[in-house]
Amino acid sequence: MSRTRSLLFAALALASSSHALAHGLYCQCHALENNQVRCTGGLSDGTALPGATLDVIGHDEKTLVAGKLGADSSYTFTRPEGAFYVLMELGPGHTVEIDHTDIPLL
Numbered sequence: 460m461s462r463t464r465s466l467l468f469a470a471l472a473l474a475s476s477s478h479a480l481a482h483g484l485y486c487q488c489h490a491l492e493n494n495q496v497r498c499t500g501g502l503s504d505g506t507a508l509p510g511a512t513l514d515v516i517g518h519d520e521k522t523l524v525a526g527k528l529g530a531d532s533s534y535t536f537t538r539p540e541g542a543f544y545v546l547m548e549l550g551p552g553h554t555v556e557i558d559h560t561d562i563p564l565l
Contacts, residue, residue: 482506486513486547486555490565491535499533500547500555507532511549518542538562 483503491497501508513534515524523543526534538559545557 484547484549484553484555486545486557488545488557488562490538490562492565494538495535496538496545496562497533497535498528498545498547498557499531500528501532508549511547513545513547515539515543516546518544538564 484500485503486498486500488496488498498513500511500513509528509530509532511528513526513528514522515536517523517539523539524536526536528534543559547555
């Protein structure tokens with residue numbers, strides 16, 4: 460493969476991968492029975508994100524629950540006592556934070 464063709468291929472690959480990350484990242488959490496919280500995440504174009512990191516972090520910055528989105532792009536955990544936030548990460552610059560006050564109790 461010529462150098463020009465290799466550079467063109469690399470540029471196209473980079474352009475298509477940055478396009479995939481251009482969609483907005485979202486995460487929604489809601490309370491369930493028995494003090495459970497279910498969070499679902501994905502991209503704004505409907506792309507599911509199984510395996511994306513979803514951690515529950517106390518306001519002291521300690522990880523209370525470490526998790527990953529399942530095959531259905533959701534993760535369910537027991538609501539911690541006190542203040543916390545949910546952090547979903549797909550990589551640097553691709554994060555969503557949800558404060559516990561935005562997840563009303565049932």
